Amino acid sequence: MMSQPSRHCTVELQALPSRIGQVRRIVSAQLRYWHLDPLIDQAALGVTELLTNVHRHAEPDKVCTVEIELMLDRLTVSVHDHDPRLPQLRDAAPFATCGRGLAMVAAVSESWGVRPRGEAGKVVWFTLPAPSPAVALPTYPGYGAVEHAPARSAVAG
Numbered sequence: 818m819m820s821q822p823s824r825h826c827t828v829e830l831q832a833l834p835s836r837i838g839q840v841r842r843i844v845s846a847q848l849r850y851w852h853l854d855p856l857i858d859q860a861a862l863g864v865t866e867l868l869t870n871v872h873r874h875a876e877p878d879k880v881c882t883v884e885i886e887l888m889l890d891r892l893t894v895s896v897h898d899h900d901p902r903l904p905q906l907r908d909a910a911p912f913a914t915c916g917r918g919l920a921m922v923a924a925v926s927e928s929w930g931v932r933p934r935g936e937a938g939k940v941v942w943f944t945l946p947a948p949s950p951a952v953a954l955p956t957y958p959g960y961g962a963v964e965h966a967p968a969r970s971a972v973a974g
Contacts, residue, residue, distance in 0.1 A: 824851055824887040832871035832879040832898070840883055841865055844894070851887055856945050859925040860885070860894055863943050866918040867896040870941070875900040887947060891927075895942035903931050903939060 826847045830836045841861045848857050864883060871881045881898040906919045922929050926943035933939050 826885045828883045830881060830883070832868045832875065832881050834872065837865060837868045837872065840868060844883070844885060847885060848892075853887070853892065853947060855948055856892055859945055860892065862925055863922045863945075864894055864896070866922050867894075867941050867943075870904060870918050871896060871898045871900075874902075874904070876902075890947045892945045892947050893942055894945075895940050897934070897938060897940045899938040901933065901936060901938055903933060904941060 826843075828840055828843055830840060841864060844864050845857045845861055848854065848860060864885075868881070868883070871879060875881070875898045878899055881896055884893075884895045884897070886893045886895075904919055906923065907917075919929070922943050925945075927946050929941070929943035931939055931941050
């Protein structure tokens, strides 16, 4: 039984340095909205590293999709790009200025991985445990539904 519906947010972008900062702010704002403030730093760092990898390495283009999904007690952040080459976790030299992105994602997350999508590219993802019990999120009426205020009885005086 699911006690809370999943929450989902998707952003499509070109992985350019200026856009990476914008997506970081979007992810942070979405997590605040979902009352997951304790996860903001880890999620923002992880998505920054994954988008930086797309910017530096993805071919033929830098177009990608970032998805964040809250499902019960787990937040999943994923980045889909069009490059079928899979990333490799590397050991960076102590004074190297790059090559630690996936190691940082692994360090701040509960789990991470890669899903190949053939010629369509790949999805790199990581998960974070959500605080439990999750704060109840507001519900919204369905599309086209009319929300009514409770009826008040008139008292004759």
